[in-house]
Amino acid sequence: MAATATATTLLTLSFFFFTLVNSHQSDPDPQSSPECANRWIHIRNLPPQFNLDLLSTCSLFPLFDDFCPHLPNHGLGHKTHNNTRSWFRTDPFMLELIFHRRMLEYPCLTPNPSAADAVYLPYYAGLDSLRYLYDPNYYNFSSHHGLNIYQFLNHHENSPDIWNRNNGHDHFFVASRPAWDLSQPLSNDPPVWGTSLLELPEFYNVTVLTFESRAYPWQEVAIPYPTSFHPPNTALLDSWVSRVRQSRRTTLMLFAGGGGVSASPNIRRSIRMECDNSTGDGGGDGLYTSLCDFVDCSNGICEHDPIKFMRPMLQSTFCLQPPGDTPTRRSTFDGILAGCIPVFFEEQSARKQYEWHLPEAQFGDFSVFIPKEDVVFKGLRILDVLLGIPRGEVRRMREKVVELIPRVMYRKHGSSLGLRSKKDAFDIAVEGTLERIKSRLQEVSVH
Incomplete structure (x- = not known):
């Protein structure tokens, strides 16, 4: 029963993400969309191995909680009770999925990466880390976490043009784990707890949104943990x-x-x-x-x-x-x-x-x-x-x-226009990311 429910959820998510991302991105028009000036974002079309396929492993790690029950409602989880419209049994590790769903409602999306001020990678980095953290077959390969997506970004079709345009400075993604879990030194042999995603030089320029950043400034920025409160209006x-x-x-x-x-x-x-x-x-x-x-x-x-x-x-x-x-x-x-x-x-x-x-x-x-x-x-x-x-x-x-x-708070996806006028945790995170990328690109151009 659980496997069937999970498969149904994945099919629904796959269809939804495919149709929405292709229908909501539009070419920037400064005259018709002045509110989007300096706010255009391009969502990279990644192979499902980097996001939705990772959801199918929700019950494969016995040392980690089965997260299949937390997938409904695009990562918000099940409602706390039938009559509520705002309260869900949300697991914070689902933030990557929650953020991805909200990005598809972002009003300033463009299919043209050259016209974008930032590039969002819908890469579920925290979920991708689970095999390295909890699967004995991957313990000794934690330094490989992230190399597959880097190979895709740097070598697949027109990807190098998008990536190399600013050497990754304009890219960002969400990692729903504390940065400490993803910053094991590459020199650790044998590996200890964690992966080396944030230690890979290939990702030094990328902005990574995490639950908890390290004490010294680097590429990650902390954003709020998702709570159980997601009002729709x-x-x-x-x-x-x-x-x-x-x-x-x-x-x-x-x-x-x-x-x-x-x-x-x-x-x-x-x-x-x-x-x-x-x-x-x-x-x-x-x-x-x-x-x-x-x-x-x-x-x-x-x-x-x-x-x-x-x-x-x-x-x-x-x-x-x-x-x-x-x-x-x-x-x-x-x-x-x-x-x-x-x-x-x-x-x-x-x-x-x-x-x-x-x-x-x-x-x-x-x-x-x-x-x-x-x-x-x-x-x-x-x-x-x-x-x-x-x-x-x-x-x-x-x-x-x-x-x-x-x-x-992270308001519920598909919320009313009135509630969208209030900046929530997602809006502030995107706004901060855009400002950070703009600042870093200006620094790079000066040097």
Whole structure:
């Protein structure tokens, strides 16, 4: 049954992508489309081995979750319940598929690569990495990840002309994995965890959109993890924002996540210990019925069930966002959707990541930063820091968080014209990419 459903999904996607990409691209006409000046994008027609064929491997990696259930609705996944129009069981690793579907609705597409300001590669780099990460037959060949598509771009028919025109500086693609998973040094022998896609000199000029970028600037830029909220129209977005604003915040701080059970000192352990010890603790002048709430999301039980954590987030003033295996968390964006003020413990968790969506200069307006070293090794209580923030400032911070909601969500494909007038995470990512490519091309022309 699952195999049949997957095959049907793939056939539907294949037909849809083929018809839409060929019907929506038009030749640039500056006079009839002034709004597209400097915004034209060409979508490369890649063989399905680089995108849709990769979806057919959704159940082939036993060490990685079967992602077949997450393919419906062009990567948004199944609805959380039958009556909803905005909430889906979205898996963040489907961002490549979600982004591809949204690119086909981009208003300034052109079939002429020479007239384009940027070239989008619908290459599912993160899904392509799974065989190197989880298939024992490919472990020792992780340095090969990306070489096949480079060969295609540089040698197939007229591809060299498109690629060599700017040596890849005008190309971009999405990789729905942290950059660390794709930046293993080519010199590692034997290989360790990860592939070497971002270490290949062939891709140094390409802009890569990832969940999490490395600490030093290179070719990748971080964009938000997709959450489960994908409204199709303005009314549903406004309704959710209204609910967020009216929600009673009876809990001071919330941690939704796992970990923190080891004996070794770390920030998650400190958070859990402080939360456990906060029962009956006074503070807040009676404003809160609970100072700390903990939602145990161990073993991925919350990943595709937003009800488990969204309701507690709606009831909390602050959402703690400690680093885990890597600095960033999808929970950061879940919390923002709930109007829950994020509390960060590392600069790399967000301030140094999402430069387009969460401007660094405004971070103090909508978030709190507490160095994890002060908590873990110096005994600083998170509760004391948060209780010390004046109520008026808390209200201003929450309003700033609510204003961020449209910027960090990915609206549903095929959404209403009214909602399309509001820039969402996709729009801001494309806009930032175009500006980045323009800047890099100007630098190249000067040198």
